[in-house]
Amino acid sequence: MKIGFIGLGRMGFHMVERLLKHKIKVVAYNRSPEKVTKVARKGAIPAYSVEELIDKLPGKKIVWLMLPAGKATDAMMKKVLLLLNKGDIIVDGANDFYKNAERHDKWCKRYGVNFFDCGVSGGIWGLKNGYTLMIGGPKNQFKYIEPFCKAL
Numbered sequence: 001m002k003i004g005f006i007g008l009g010r011m012g013f014h015m016v017e018r019l020l021k022h023k024i025k026v027v028a029y030n031r032s033p034e035k036v037t038k039v040a041r042k043g044a045i046p047a048y049s050v051e052e053l054i055d056k057l058p059g060k061k062i063v064w065l066m067l068p069a070g071k072a073t074d075a076m077m078k079k080v081l082l083l084l085n086k087g088d089i090i091v092d093g094a095n096d097f098y099k100n101a102e103r104h105d106k107w108c109k110r111y112g113v114n115f116f117d118c119g120v121s122g123g124i125w126g127l128k129n130g131y132t133l134m135i136g137g138p139k140n141q142f143k144y145i146e147p148f149c150k151a152l
Contacts, residue, residue, distance in 0.1 A: 001025060003148050004053045004063040005044075006076060008035040011120065012066035012093075014127035015152060016044055022151035029053040050076075054083045061088040062145060066120070069096035077104055086112030089144060091137075093120045101136070114141045118149075126152070 001024050005016050008030035019026050020043045028044040029052070030036050040046040047053035054061060063080055067073045073094045080090060090113055092104060101117035108115035116137030122129065131152045135142070 001147055002027065002045075002057060004047070004057050004061065005029070005066065006050065006053065006063060006080070007066035007093075008039055009066065009068075010124055011122070011126065013039060014124060015064075015066060015093075015120070015131065017042055018127050018130070019148065019151050020044060024148060024151055027053050027056045050079055051083060054080070060144065061085070062091065062148070063089070064091040064093060064118075064148070066093045069094040069100065073100075073104075077107060081107060081111045081113060084111065084113050087114070089114045089116065089141060091116040091118050091145060091148075093118045095119045114138050116141075116145060120152075 004027045006029050016026050016028050016039050026044045027047050028036055028039045029047040033048055036046045045056055047056055061084055065076055067076055090108060105115045116135055119134035120131050122131035133149050
């Protein structure tokens, strides 16, 4: 099992740590390379560009975005969609307004990419206690992200 993870902020960094503790391979990217290097020391596979992250994911790619809602998530979604293949998966953990999630789903459908909207709660304590995930997306694709969700 391997997942690509974009966004190593206060929650994202700890989410990657939790996945690693559950023996899940994580390819991690952040716009500031220092955070990538720091999480690599904990066992993540470093990626210093989005393209490198995608290249390091085998087969059916799963990319989890843990970015601020709004412009940052929109821009990254557009970038990632150009690099993914039909049937791949994007999980958006931005806790965004539902209308934006509906728009992101439409973007993904244009590319044949499966979209999951995933509200995440747990803050910085999630590393120790786990996260509450409120997941919406195609039921027939959930089996691919379920191991990651259970680990979180």
